[in-house]
Amino acid sequence: MPTYAITGATGQFGRLAVAELLRRGTAPADVVALVRDPAKAADLSASGVDVREADYDRPETLEPALKGVDALLFVSGNSVGARVPQHTAVVDAAKAAGVGRIVYTSVLRAASSDLPVAPDHVATEGLLAASGIPTTVLRNGWYTENYFGLLSQAEATGSIASATRGAAVSPATRADLAAAAAAALLDESTAGRTYELAGPSFTLTELAAAFSEVLGREVVHHEVSVEELTAGLQAAGLDAGTAGFYAAVDVATAGGALEGSTADLEELLGRPATPLTDALRAARV
Ligand SMILES: NC(=O)c1ccc[n+]([C@@H]2O[C@H](COP(=O)([O-])OP(=O)(O)OC[C@H]3O[C@@H](n4cnc5c(N)ncnc54)[C@H](OP(=O)(O)O)[C@@H]3O)[C@@H](O)[C@H]2O)c1
Structure with a gap:
């Protein structure tokens, strides 16, 4: 049986991907969890x-860890801006260790995206292409979970604000994206493909309506300027850098960066993506 490895296996996405590989019948002994801190992975060892x-x-640490791995799910790191040297090290080690195939978690329409996280992904896609290792690129849309903070805010205040200018977003749950990643890892015929993975589309006004339905109280979406959004985030306690990051995400969203319309996610899942209200209800239990 092939040996499958997952980086970031103690992260939220990585854990879901490991669980999905096992759920699909992969033997635990054929799964390698690559982790920064093995102490956090005692449950996986068990x-x-x-x-x-x-x-x-x-x-x-990388080349020895990748020895004997046939297919690697390379989950992008979470230090935005520091990832190019980190990812270079992973790709170099994969090549040196003879990894047969890589599945990489990129971001929706990376090559043309204005999202602040996109440049690291574009660089990594380039590194993978240059490596010669057969690669599946999974351009993940935004996580639905990224909107759970707004759900809490909506519950407390009855309103949400954004500077998205009526643009739609097409997020998918981490679990759906991780299940799609596991499916791609198990299917070598996905090598060479780039998947744009998007879930159901909605505007932030439609998100407020979904919040209303799930919370049982009216929730209103206010369109604000980027400056107002940034000031509001800072007033809520975010530092200037973090507030600026979220404001930049809204600017990119307004330009359509988080909207996707392909059936790629459904294709990998073999079923429709989780509906928004189901994900919101699950977040509240
Ligand atoms: N699509 C989206 O909306 C979205 C949102 C956020 C992030 N992302 C991207 O998707 C990835 C997975 O998401 P997630 O929710 O699982 O994030 P997460 O929970 O923060 O997990 C990130 C994983 O990366 C690992 N990691 C960080 N630095 C590392 C290093 N130097 N060496 C090895 N491993 C390292 C972490 O290890 P530890 O377990 O030891 O901390 C963790 O397992 C993120 O890393 C990021 O690239 C996407």
């Missing part, structure tokens, strides 16, 4: 998964 230390910032 389930029979092969846990190995692999720290993007310590390249010497």
Whole structure:
């Protein structure tokens, strides 16, 4: 049986992907969980998964951890701006270790995206293409979970604000995107393809309506300027850098960066993506 490895296996996405591989019948002994801190992976070890230390910032850990791996789910790191050297180390190690195939988690329409997270992904897609290792690129849309903070805000105040200028977003749940990633990892025929993975589309006004339905109280969406949004986020306690990041996401959203309309996610899942209200209801239990 092939050996499948997952980086970031103690992260939220990585854990879901490992669980999905096992749910699909992969033997735990054929799954390698690559983790920065093995102490966080005691539960994975206990389930029979092969846990190995692999720290993007310590390249010497990577090649030994990737030995014997046939297919690697390379989950992008979470240090935006620091990822190019980290990801370079992973791709170099994969090549040196003889990894047969890589599935990489990128971002929706990376090549033309204005999202602040996109440049690292574009660079990584380039590294993978240059490596010669057969690669499946999963351009993940925004997580539906990214809107759960607004759900709490809506519950408390009855209103949400954005500077998205009526643009639609097409997020998908982490679980759906992780299930799609596991499916791609198990299916070598996905190599060479780039998937644009988007879920159901809605505007922020439609999101407020979904909040109203789930919360049982009226929730209104206010369109604000980027400056007003940034000031509001800072007033709520965010530092200037974080507030600026979220404002930049709204600017990119207004330009359509988070809207997607392909059936790629459904194709990999073999079923429709989770509906928004189902995801919101699950978040409240
Ligand atoms: N589509 C979206 O909306 C969205 C949103 C946020 C992030 N993302 C991207 O998707 C990825 C997965 O999302 P997530 O929700 O699972 O994020 P997460 O819970 O923050 O998990 C990130 C994983 O990366 C690991 N990691 C960080 N630095 C590392 C290093 N130096 N060496 C090895 N591993 C390292 C973390 O290890 P530890 O477990 O030790 O912390 C963790 O397992 C993120 O890393 C980011 O690239 C996408």
